Amino acid sequence: MNTTTAASDRYARAIEASKRIRWDIDRDVIRGRNFDFTRKFLPDGISKLDRLGFLGADDRRLLGQIQGRTYANMFGLVERFIAPTMLDISRDHWLGDQKAMEALVRFTDEELKHQELFRRIESMVAEGMPAGYQFLPLPNDVAGLVLGKSKWSVLALTTHIELFVLAHYRQSIDPDGELSELFKDVFLYHWKEESQHAILDELEWQREDAKLTAEARDQAVTDLIELVGAVDGMLQVQAKSDADYFLKVCRGPYSEAQSTLVREGVLFAYRWQYIISGVEEPRFQKILGGLISQEQFGRIGAALAPIMATKH
Ligand SMILES: [Fe+2]
Ligand SMILES: [Fe+2]
Numbered sequence: 626m627n628t629t630t631a632a633s634d635r636y637a638r639a640i641e642a643s644k645r646i647r648w649d650i651d652r653d654v655i656r657g658r659n660f661d662f663t664r665k666f667l668p669d670g671i672s673k674l675d676r677l678g679f680l681g682a683d684d685r686r687l688l689g690q691i692q693g694r695t696y697a698n699m700f701g702l703v704e705r706f707i708a709p710t711m712l713d714i715s716r717d718h719w720l721g722d723q724k725a726m727e728a729l730v731r732f733t734d735e736e737l738k739h740q741e742l743f744r745r746i747e748s749m750v751a752e753g754m755p756a757g758y759q760f761l762p763l764p765n766d767v768a769g770l771v772l773g774k775s776k777w778s779v780l781a782l783t784t785h786i787e788l789f790v791l792a793h794y795r796q797s798i799d800p801d802g803e804l805s806e807l808f809k810d811v812f813l814y815h816w817k818e819e820s821q822h823a824i825l826d827e828l829e830w831q832r833e834d835a836k837l838t839a840e841a842r843d844q845a846v847t848d849l850i851e852l853v854g855a856v857d858g859m860l861q862v863q864a865k866s867d868a869d870y871f872l873k874v875c876r877g878p879y880s881e882a883q884s885t886l887v888r889e890g891v892l893f894a895y896r897w898q899y900i901i902s903g904v905e906e907p908r909f910q911k912i913l914g915g916l917i918s919q920e921q922f923g924r925i926g927a928a929l930a931p932i933m934a935t936k937h
Contacts, residue, residue: 629722632828636724639821643731646817650742654814661805662753666693668804670797673894679883684875688887691758691867692894693808694750698760699863699899700815701743703786706768707822708736710779714829732825735818746811755874759866762859770855777837778848780830782856784912787823789903791816827912834916846921850928853900857932860899864892893935900932 648654660666665686669675672689680688715729751758771779794816798809837845868888872879879887903909914922 632832633722633724635824635828636722636728639728639825640724640731642821643728643735643818646821648814648817650738650745654742654810655745655807658807660750660753660807662690664805664808665801665803666690666805666808667696668797668801670801671696671793671894671898673890673897676893677886677890679879679886681876684871684877687875688871688891690750690754691871692891694747694754694758695760695863695867695895696898697743697746697750697811700790701740701747702760702762702764702767703783704736704740704743705764706771706779707783707786708733708740709768709772710776710783711736711825711829714776714780714833717832728821728825729829732822735822739815739818742811742815757873758870761862761866767855767859771852774848774852775841775845777830777833777842777845778852780826780833781845781849781913782852784823784826784830785903785906785909786899787819787826788906788909789899790819791823792902792906793898823908830912831916842917843921846917846924850925853928853932856899857896860895861892864888864895867891889935896932896935900929901935904929904933 651657663686665672667689669689672692674680674685674689677685677688711729711733715726715733718726718729747760771782794812798804798812798816801809834842865888868884868891871891872884872887913925917925
């Protein structure tokens with residue numbers, strides 16, 4: 626089978642899976658339910674709360690729920706640039722492989738639905754939490770910044786995000802029996818459609834890569850580094866906001882030193898959730914490694930070093 630036929634086959638399989646999996650927000654995911662605030666939203670493997678052993682049980686649950694609220698908002702945010710990116714890329718297939726075009730139109734449609742789902746989640750969670758929480762990044766501003774970068778770098782970032790979505794669900798959310806059932810289902814259904822997206826991201830990223838000159842690719846690597854820097858800037862702002870909100874509404878009391886540990890713990894969790902876990906995904910490293918030189922790989926590694934170091 627030649628490369629074009631193989632790719633066309635993969636687009637066709639993505640369409641089949643998209644049709645088979647397709648779900649509805651109310652009928653399949655929410656089903657008239659509410660979030661159970663007596664249970665966890667995010668599993669410990671994602672919230673990283675085991676580092677904050679001094680928190681009382683109620684506060685530990687609250688901090689995990691705040692993180693879970695931001696987790697849902699963060700996906701709604703990144704989908705604001707993922708959807709137009711796919712719509713834009715579909716242009717390359719308008720007069721070509723119609724399977725590819727259909728796969729990308731479905732992908733876009735699914736991301737629009739996911740954004741609607743995450744908006745619903747935000748308003749439902751807001752009802753069960755004390756006032757004062759803020760999700761600070763502005764979706765259209767962030768999307769505007771991201772879409773100003775080269776397509777290669779946006780596809781790299783998108784592949785990274787959609788691969789960590791899969792890893793978080795498989796490794797931590799699915800095996801945890803203590804989560805709010807609705808919260809778990811939101812990410813079960815999201816994961817089902819994201820599995821197809823990750824396949825399409827890889828195909829489109831490689832197709833985009835094949836168009837680039839060596840210079841353009843080197844610039845795209847620089848763009849990717851800048852995008853990760855922008856994501857990290859956003860995480861720092863949101864981590865501070867979430868830690869401040871927690872310290873205001875929690876039972877406590879906590880000492881200055883403990884409050885500092887909370888702030889550091891939330892920042893570490895967010896860096897792990899949205900940057901580190903994706904970078905460490907073997908499938909991401911394999912695709913990226915297949916497209917860039919050792920020198921470029923090293924350049925990305927050096928830029929990531931301060932973020933990865935938060936771990937210790
Ligand atoms: Fe999504
Ligand atoms: Fe997606």
